[in-house]
Amino acid sequence: MDMPQNDFDRLLLFEHARKNAEANYVKDPLNADNLTRWGGALLELSQFQSVSDSKKMINDAISKLEEAMLIDPKKHDTLWCLGNAYTSQAFLTPEHDVAMISFDKASQYFQQAIDEDPGNELYLKSLEMTAKAPELHMEIHKHGLAQQSVGGGSSTSSNVKGSKKKKGSDLKYDIFGWIILAVGIVTWIGMAKSHVPPPPPR
Template identity: 50%
Template sequence: MDLQLSDLDRLVFEKERQAAELACTADPRDADNLTKWGNALLNLASFQKTPEDMIKEAIMKLEQALEVDPERHATLFILGNAHIQQGFFTPNKQVSLGCFDKAAQCFEQAVKLDPGNEMYLKVLGSISQAPELHKEIQFHMANQQASQETVSPFRKKAPKKEESGLKYDVLGWVILGIGIAAWVGMAKSHPPPPPPRYM
């Protein structure tokens, strides 16, 4: 079996999505499963040619989880990352700034609920760089598209590349941050049982 790592990742995220969706049919107001569903959708979005719809669906699931339990800091953190991804995929500067503002609000709330979480603090501290990074990504994507469109009339037109490598690099780091935060958040919300006491 010759599966690439990205194919394996996609299969894992799809399995997580299906499990969370199935669990939510039994209990549609389970904040933990809604968070897992939203996180899986957000991870799967990176494998889509047009991820915007899947990111919107992830945001919807995460907001549903927060309606049930508004103090779930891990969910707030993942929602903030979803807004960042939405902002990066939006070419409109004003819309992307709105997404980054929503992300900052989510991160601020997560820090208030879990002030000692270093990951939350680091991301909150770096959110101010998102507009500049968005500008760079859009610039590189525009240049790449322009270079693909300027093909000599005597040569066959080169096949169009699907996406920018820079976009995938940024998205990979965002997904890594989401995964780590979700794992830390879930680990903190489900501490191991105390050791047995012997009398």
Template identity: 55%
Template sequence: MDVPENNFDRLMFFAAARETSEANYERDPLDADNLTRWGGSLLELSQFQDGPECLMMVKEAILRLEKALEINPRKHDALWCLGNANTQHAFLSADQEMAKAYFSKATDCFQKAVDEDPENELYRKSLEVTEKFAQAPDLHMEIQRQAVSASPAAPASNTKGSKKKNKKKKKKSNDLTYDICGWVILAVGILTWVGMAKSHLPPPSSLT
């Protein structure tokens, strides 16, 4: 995992937040706030992973958030985080029908969050943007096309110039995916950061 230096503090913070949430869960598995922070931390950490590892972490985040909602079905911040997790899962899915299903789940979560907290502009914006994604299958197809075109499929005998070209393509695809998914993760990090203040963890310098 290649982490830019300016993101290292952020990575370490959310790794510590995850560990704290795991420890708190052992003491109280029915703490919906803790489960929500745990899910938010996993979503943040997924941004530092590639491929299967990223998807696995998103799926784990979904499990934690769904557990929080089993305890408190009207917990709007958990509903909102779950909407973000499902949105990210949709973008990570290569199957268009499956992506559509996750967009639908995300829209449902965001709508419920808005119903519980109608004045929350972040919830309303999330609902608005996800509805647009759900209605634009071409966007999902373009992301997948970029990902495929960036895959290093060339043989080992390729020239140095070809390798550089493939590397640039891969970076361009990664940047595109991050730009689209970035809005999903940013506020999740802020939410988790604020929540973890109760655990007396120092905030990462990149968020100050």
């Protein structure tokens, strides 16, 4: 599987973040920031997996983020990451009624994040996008694009199917693009904060 260099770099970055968070968890299991970084890294890494592996990784991310919420229930970046995780989970769920449960949870978490950090543009945009997500979900699954775009497809398909796959792939990136970018930024900032070099001695 050929992967563009920037995707490969992201994969390495978030795999490194995941391993660091896992190691830090052993030392300090009650660190909500670390659990949030871990959940965010898993959410990022889920974008590089097959559909079934992606679902498992998203569930692991939700577990870590919910654990962080038990430690600090008002942590707005964790609430926001949970909203993203449930949005991702919903898009990978073909049954519309089941997906709606995840979309509703995502909206609740985004709203809680906004309540904790009013005026945060990223949180407001996430809530706005989630309101539009159920319609997009129906469109994607009506055309069977989600399974093709995330899990690949037959290499012997006709040009028409190949064209649909390309559109499905583009659509997948439209859907996950803002989630990936935003979670990536939050995780990267969190990693940077946790690895700040000590101030120089006087």
